[in-house]
Amino acid sequence: MKKILTSALLVCLSLAAWGKTALQPVDYVSTLVGTESKYSLSTGNTYPAVAMPWGMNFWVPQTSKNGDGWTYTYSADKICGFKQTHQPSPWINDYGAFSLMPITGRAVFSEEKRASWFSHKAEKATPYYYKAYLADYDIVTELTTTERAAMFRFTFPESEAAKVVVDAYMKGSYVKILPNENKIIGYNTYNNGGVPDNFKNYFVIVFDKPFTFTATANDSHITESKTELQDEHAGAIIGFKTRRGETVHARVASSFISYEQAEQNLKELGQKSFDEIKAQGRQKWNDVLGRIEVEDDNIDHLRTFYSCFYRSVLFPRSFYEIDKNGQTVHYSPYNGKTLPGYMFTDTGFWDTFRCLFPFLNLVYPSMNAKMQAGLANAYRESGFLPEWASPGHRGCMVGNNSASVVADAYLKGVRTQDTETLWEAVKHGANAVHPTVSSTGRLGYEYYNKLGYVPYDVKINESVARTLEYAYDDWCIYRLGKALGKSEKELKPFAQRANNYRNVFDRSVNLMRGRNKDGRFQSPYSPFKWGDAFTEGNAWHWTWCVFHDPQGLINLMGGDETFNQMMDSVFIVPPIFDDSYYGGVIHEIREMQIMNMGNYAHGNQPIQHMIYLYNYSGQPWKTQYWLREVMDRLYSANPDGYCGDEDNGQTSAWYVFSAMGFYPVCPGSNQYVIGTPYFKHMTLHLENGKKVTIDAPRNSEANRYINRLTMNGAEYDNTFIDHQELLKGTSLVFDMTVTPNQQRATAKENRPYSMSR
Numbered sequence: 001m002k003k004i005l006t007s008a009l010l011v012c013l014s015l016a017a018w019g020k021t022a023l024q025p026v027d028y029v030s031t032l033v034g035t036e037s038k039y040s041l042s043t044g045n046t047y048p049a050v051a052m053p054w055g056m057n058f059w060v061p062q063t064s065k066n067g068d069g070w071t072y073t074y075s076a077d078k079i080c081g082f083k084q085t086h087q088p089s090p091w092i093n094d095y096g097a098f099s100l101m102p103i104t105g106r107a108v109f110s111e112e113k114r115a116s117w118f119s120h121k122a123e124k125a126t127p128y129y130y131k132a133y134l135a136d137y138d139i140v141t142e143l144t145t146t147e148r149a150a151m152f153r154f155t156f157p158e159s160e161a162a163k164v165v166v167d168a169y170m171k172g173s174y175v176k177i178l179p180n181e182n183k184i185i186g187y188n189t190y191n192n193g194g195v196p197d198n199f200k201n202y203f204v205i206v207f208d209k210p211f212t213f214t215a216t217a218n219d220s221h222i223t224e225s226k227t228e229l230q231d232e233h234a235g236a237i238i239g240f241k242t243r244r245g246e247t248v249h250a251r252v253a254s255s256f257i258s259y260e261q262a263e264q265n266l267k268e269l270g271q272k273s274f275d276e277i278k279a280q281g282r283q284k285w286n287d288v289l290g291r292i293e294v295e296d297d298n299i300d301h302l303r304t305f306y307s308c309f310y311r312s313v314l315f316p317r318s319f320y321e322i323d324k325n326g327q328t329v330h331y332s333p334y335n336g337k338t339l340p341g342y343m344f345t346d347t348g349f350w351d352t353f354r355c356l357f358p359f360l361n362l363v364y365p366s367m368n369a370k371m372q373a374g375l376a377n378a379y380r381e382s383g384f385l386p387e388w389a390s391p392g393h394r395g396c397m398v399g400n401n402s403a404s405v406v407a408d409a410y411l412k413g414v415r416t417q418d419t420e421t422l423w424e425a426v427k428h429g430a431n432a433v434h435p436t437v438s439s440t441g442r443l444g445y446e447y448y449n450k451l452g453y454v455p456y457d458v459k460i461n462e463s464v465a466r467t468l469e470y471a472y473d474d475w476c477i478y479r480l481g482k483a484l485g486k487s488e489k490e491l492k493p494f495a496q497r498a499n500n501y502r503n504v505f506d507r508s509v510n511l512m513r514g515r516n517k518d519g520r521f522q523s524p525y526s527p528f529k530w531g532d533a534f535t536e537g538n539a540w541h542w543t544w545c546v547f548h549d550p551q552g553l554i555n556l557m558g559g560d561e562t563f564n565q566m567m568d569s570v571f572i573v574p575p576i577f578d579d580s581y582y583g584g585v586i587h588e589i590r591e592m593q594i595m596n597m598g599n600y601a602h603g604n605q606p607i608q609h610m611i612y613l614y615n616y617s618g619q620p621w622k623t624q625y626w627l628r629e630v631m632d633r634l635y636s637a638n639p640d641g642y643c644g645d646e647d648n649g650q651t652s653a654w655y656v657f658s659a660m661g662f663y664p665v666c667p668g669s670n671q672y673v674i675g676t677p678y679f680k681h682m683t684l685h686l687e688n689g690k691k692v693t694i695d696a697p698r699n700s701e702a703n704r705y706i707n708r709l710t711m712n713g714a715e716y717d718n719t720f721i722d723h724q725e726l727l728k729g730t731s732l733v734f735d736m737t738v739t740p741n742q743q744r745a746t747a748k749e750n751r752p753y754s755m756s757r
Contacts, residue, residue: 081111163239317346348396544610
């Protein structure tokens with residue numbers, strides 16, 4: 001009996017070892033993280049995107065009605081279609097959308113009538129493949145994708161009336177059924193802004209089974225045998241007889257340029273089978289996610305890490321296509337022309353300048369080189385760099401953070417042929433505002449340049465937030481110009497204005513505060529008031545947004561001790577808030593309130609770097625403590641796995657960087673500020689062939705503090721790491737302990753870059 005048990009144990013251990021080695025990075029990803037969201041409370045506001053990294057088209061099971069930004073929510077129990085989407089956020093919503101939905105029985109068109117019950121127990125959601133069982137029709141739907149095309153596999157029951165509904169969406173669309181080719185073509189013009197008048201998304205769908213039923217539809221009528229329709233909301237329905245278990249495939253592609261280009265994009269599928277396309281997509285994801293290898297004994301942490309990693313490489317999306325001659329071309333969302341070169345979109349730099357773009361510069365610099373070329377094209381075609389693009393300029397958020405995105409890339413060695421164009425673009429954006437989209441360029445730049453701040457009382461909302469970000473952006477422009485060898489005369493205004501953050505700091509409260517045109521601070525004033533002088537936050541969140549000069553902020557507060565007390569207070573002060581500016585509790589406020597971390601609001605971007613600032617003020621162990629609290633408590637691989645909007649990879653990239661043990665507090669400084677590593681071993685495979693290894697063998701839930709750090713075998717006491725050191729290939733070994741080492745790395749010479757130092 002003992003021998004039998006021993007043999008059984010060996011078999012089990014062998015299977016466990018095999019299972020462990022067989023798992024690849026993409027196997028840890030859950031695309032459902034963040035989908036348990038709603039208007040009043042975001043746990044990510046994500047959807048399970050089936051896509052390629054930075055792909056042009058994403059696909060998503062649709063549980064909502066057309067036009068609802070919450071296109072898929074985990075709590076929903078019905079699917080009404082499988083939608084091609086380009087939505088970066090529910091607040092920005094979608095464009096160029098259309099969907100397919102298999103059904104049986106009589107022809108129906110509306111989302112409500114065609115919807116079917118489904119269960120997560122019969123759902124498979126991965127980055128490259130999705131599967132769901134549509135219970136009302138006894139149909140299994142599977143889909144897999146390339147960058148610009150997709151393939152569906154429908155497994156039907158026995159039916160005299162198996163059908164597929166193609167919904168070309170609202171706001172103007174067109175469909176045409178070509179029965180002799182088993183094909184449907186069409187276009188939609190659906191958008192929520194940011195497009196020229198001639199905007200269309202052309203699509204082509206080719207089935208591998210002849211049609212026995214055809215109809216076109218709009219919101220009011222279904223007309224059998226009619227094969228063409230242009231309408232406010234057009235659709236097509238095709239059908240056939242099926243045997244039980246019969247599979248029908250649909251090959252789908254789209255283009256923002258033309259039908260001909262959509263056909264060209266369809267060639268991405270080649271003659272490959274569904275399973276071959278699926279395997280190809282899986283390999284692509286493993287190649288991209290494989291840049292970072294993680295070893296740890298906590299599978300939940302691995303799932304959270306790779307799920308965040310997946311979302312860090314979705315946006316910005318490609319908005320370019322490859323023509324029949326193999327040339328890169330794009331439809332311009334700025335002027336409506338088809339032009340050569342790259343274009344990317346669907347990102348808001350207010351969110352993603354902080355660490356998403358620095359992540360690309362470190363891990364995928366050649367991809368960001370293409371994105372920089374795309375930015376240069378956006379400037380040529382519109383006269384401005386985008387600040388929030390979807391697909392063209394959108395009115396959203398504040399700041400001029402394209403300057404950070406451009407400067408950080410160049411300073412970290414990402415090169416294009418467009419450097420001078422980008423230099424002209426950042427200079428122009430600093431002294432202009434878009435004529436119709438006031439969040440592009442700098443609203444209030446005249447006041448800012450003259451007074452040194454955007455006044456509170458000149459009817460420009462969120463004036464302090466603008467001032468703080470403009471000051472940082474001016475520093476970025478100065479740093480870029482310095483690297484380009486520009487003259488001191490040309491750079492002097494930017495160098496001077498980088499200090500403008502001081503003009504909205506009120507020493508009497510040690511916080512940032514709105515300032516009137518006459519120089520007096522706003523009154524009345526509450527540091528708990530969200531919005532008003534700030535953007536989606538209050539003074540407790542925005543005071544720390546002096547990325548380029550934390551030492552200057554420390555000096556304003558009177559030194560390290562006061563600075564640390566003020567940061568401590570963020571966590572100590574209860575989640576008090578004043579929502580009067582909004583007239584109600586916005587979801588960002590609610591997310592801060594319920595997290596039991598005082599007034600710390602990790603669910604929104606302005607404060608996400610603050611924890612790292614203890615490194616600038618001589619108390620790095622507090623950085624280490626609070627990072628673990630945030631990572632352990634506010635992130636998971638569950639459908640409610642975020643503590644606020646995920647925001648196009650920013651909140652995810654924060655986790656990925658923080659897990660590595662360092663973070664780019666100040667893009668443009670070429671430094672990463674040390675936090676605390678989250679795993680026992682990580683290997684970062686750089687694009688230049690070098691490796692960064694991060695070892696923390698004694699890492700555990702309790703051992704969150706750094707007792708000792710060596711770099712390449714030598715003692716290392718700085719609280720920062722230079723980008724160029726990482727590029728050489730680096731070995732970091734952390735000795736972790738349960739109690740903080742309050743003597744290590746506290747001297748001023750060990751602190752990261754500040755402009756004042």
